[in-house]
Amino acid sequence: MPGPHASAAELTRLAASPDAALRASVAAHPNTPPPVLAELGAEFPAEVLGNPALPLLRLAQPGLLAGWPAHTLEQFSELRDARNGTPHHSILCFAALQVRPAQCFALALCELSQSARQKDVASFCQML
Template sequence: MTPESLSPLPGPRVGASQLEDLARHPDAAVRAAVAAHPNTPPEVVGQLAAEFPGEVLGNPALPLLRLAQPGLVQGWPRETVLTLVRHPAAPAWLRAYAQRHPRAEFQEALAVRPDLSHADLHALLGHAAWQVRARLAGRPDLPPDVLEALTVDPDYGVRVTVAARPDLPAAATGALRQDPSLDVRQVLARVGRVAPSQGQE
C-alpha cells in the first residue's frame, strides 16, 4: 500500500467522481485540496469557491474550465462570485466581469480592492450608484484628485464617508464645514473638526 493511498488528500491521478465525494469530507484540508485539484468538476469547484476562494483561483484548470464554459461563474452563487472578486488573487478577467456586471454590488466589491489603477478609480468615481462611490470614499489610499471629487459628491452619503476619514486634508475639511447636510457636519464634529451648527438637512 502506497503512502498516497493511505492519505485522505487527493493525489494527482484521482478522478472526478472521487473528488466529488471528497468535496464533502469533514476535514477542511481535504476540501481545500479538492478545490485546488485540476480534475475537480466545475460544479464542485463552484460549490467550494466560497469556502476556499484562494484555492479555487489558484486551480490550474480554471483557465481551461473558462474556455470550455465561458459563462462559468455566472452559474455560481452571487455571494461566492463576490468573494472571489474581493480576493487578492482575483485575475483580470474576473475583475473585468465584475466591472461589467449590471448589479452595483459587484462594483462595490471592486472598489475595496487595493490594486486598482488610477483609471479604475476614475471609472468607479463616475458610477451612478452612490454606494459604489461611498466604498471608494472609504479607501485609505485615494489620490488627491479623486478625494477632491468625492468631497463635493452630489450624494450626502458619500460625503459622510469622506468626512469620517482620519486623513482628511484641510481643504476638504473646510469644504465640508459648509456642507448643507447636517449628517456630514455631525460626522466632522464627532472627529473634532467642526460643530454642526449652520445649514439645514
C-alpha cells in the same frame, strides 16, 4: 489528500469531507468538476482561483461563472489584494461586477483616471 489521478467522482465525494484541509486540496485539484469548484469557491476562493484547470474550463465554457452561486462570487470579489497580481484578474472583475456593480464602476473610473495621469506623466518625461 487526493492524488494527481483522482477522478471527478472521487473529488466530488471528498469535497463533502468534514476535513477543511482536504476540501481545500479538492478546490485546488485540476480534476475537480466545475459544479464542485463553484461550491468550494465560497470557502476556498484562493484555491479555486489558483486551480490550474480553471482557465481551460473558462475557455471551454465561456459563461461558466455566470452560473456560479452568488456566495462564491462574493468571496472572489473580496480578494482585493490579489486583484492586480492574479492571472485571474478577469474572474475577480466579473465577480465584483456581479456582487457590487456600483462600487466596481467607481473603482474602474478611479483606475482609468490614475492610468491617464500616469500616461501624461510618462509622456511629459519622454519630452524632457
